[in-house]
Amino acid sequence: MDAPKITEVVARAVNVPIEYPVRTSVGIVDTAPLVLIDMKTDAGVTGRSYLFTYTPIALAATLEMTRALGRLVTGQPLAPAAMDALFASRLRLVGKTGLAQMAASGLDMAAWDAWAQHLKQPLARVLGGELRPVPAYDSHSMDGIELGCRRAEGAARAGYRAIKTKIGYATLDEDIAVLRALKKAVGPEVRILADYNQGLTVPEAIRRIQALEGEDLGWIEEPTVQENLRGYAEIRSRTRVPVQMGENWLSADDMYRALEAGACELAMPDAMKIGGVTGWLKAAALAQTYGIPMSSHIFAEFSAHLLQVTPTAHYLERMVLADPVLASALKYEHGCAVPDDTPGVGIRWDEAAVARYAA
Ligand SMILES: [Mg+2]
Numbered sequence: 001m002d003a004p005k006i007t008e009v010v011a012r013a014v015n016v017p018i019e020y021p022v023r024t025s026v027g028i029v030d031t032a033p034l035v036l037i038d039m040k041t042d043a044g045v046t047g048r049s050y051l052f053t054y055t056p057i058a059l060a061a062t063l064e065m066t067r068a069l070g071r072l073v074t075g076q077p078l079a080p081a082a083m084d085a086l087f088a089s090r091l092r093l094v095g096k097t098g099l100a101q102m103a104a105s106g107l108d109m110a111a112w113d114a115w116a117q118h119l120k121q122p123l124a125r126v127l128g129g130e131l132r133p134v135p136a137y138d139s140h141s142m143d144g145i146e147l148g149c150r151r152a153e154g155a156a157r158a159g160y161r162a163i164k165t166k167i168g169y170a171t172l173d174e175d176i177a178v179l180r181a182l183k184k185a186v187g188p189e190v191r192i193l194a195d196y197n198q199g200l201t202v203p204e205a206i207r208r209i210q211a212l213e214g215e216d217l218g219w220i221e222e223p224t225v226q227e228n229l230r231g232y233a234e235i236r237s238r239t240r241v242p243v244q245m246g247e248n249w250l251s252a253d254d255m256y257r258a259l260e261a262g263a264c265e266l267a268m269p270d271a272m273k274i275g276g277v278t279g280w281l282k283a284a285a286l287a288q289t290y291g292i293p294m295s296s297h298i299f300a301e302f303s304a305h306l307l308q309v310t311p312t313a314h315y316l317e318r319m320v321l322a323d324p325v326l327a328s329a330l331k332y333e334h335g336c337a338v339p340d341d342t343p344g345v346g347i348r349w350d351e352a353a354v355a356r357y358a359a
Pocket of ligand 1: 221247
């Protein structure tokens with residue numbers, strides 16, 4: 001039996017509204033600029049995925065890179081591993097990083113989705129996993145006390161056992177006031193996770209995290225710029241709250257360097273940056289080798305399948321991004337993501353919405 005061939009890759013740009021703007025210590029994301037990918041095959045299935053470019057500034061360039069890499073694989077067999085090798089070779093001199101890596105990862109995800117649909121199985125089963133509910137945390141923003149508590153209470157009522165908030169307010173006292181208000185809102189059973197979005201210098205991170213040691217936080221995420229692995233190791237050696245990072249690793253090699261440097265005790269790769277499904281599997285093996293609990297970063301539709309085959313799976317991040325253009329969204333029940341047994345990962349576009357939000 002011959003493998004299906006890729007017959008066409010269509011990439012489209014949209015800019016969709018976000019219910020709660022993502023406020024961080026380093027800026028606000030108030031719409032979701034997305035590149036929607038359709039990978040058509042001669043087997044009658046179309047693989048789908050999307051990229052989130054964070055800022056509209058990166059949207060056009062990411063779209064064009066996705067189209068260019070899509071043309072490269074048009075006519076090729078639907079074989080994600082071969083595609084990964086082809087991209088690694090063609091991008092060797094520019095670097096398989098940045099927007100090129102994001103585009104390559106999106107095509108990898110679309111290819112795996114198509115492959116699983118071709119086999120008429122959900123992606124998790126194709127990868128050798130089961131389809132179990134995945135514990136999720138509800139991911140919030142730098143929402144202040146009033147909105148923060150409202151969202152936190154809603155998440156606790158919906159059954160989430162953990163929520164994340166973004167901190168890095170002007171003063172440490174404000175960070176503490178928000179964290180204590182949220183804790184009061186959700187009660188003792190719900191874990192609070194806190195994200196500094198790379199906003200602090202190393203000495204300031206040490207000062208603030210030391211002051212937060214009594215707040216029972218599940219983790220402190222990206223306290224300082226993510227490239228500063230030595231700084232992360234320094235922060236870890238002088239504080240006692242688990243340090244989380246990984247959403248900005250642009251390959252499993254990046255992750256390896258961070259783990260070797262002792263930069264974190266928890267890991268949270270992002271499917272779009274780490275290399276799609278293929279890159280995620282390498283990252284999951286590394287996390288197992290280093291004995292590091294591994295969570296996901298956004299891209300919940302794929303992550304709900306990938307965490308089924310992640311030996312040290314920890315949490316799935318629930319942050320709604322692409323829902324306005326999806327015909328049916330990933331379901332959550334009792335604080336867990338619940339992937340269904342649709343072949344692939346189940347991404348279908350709401351074409352009327354795609355037209356409405358076209359960028
Ligand atoms: Mg983060």
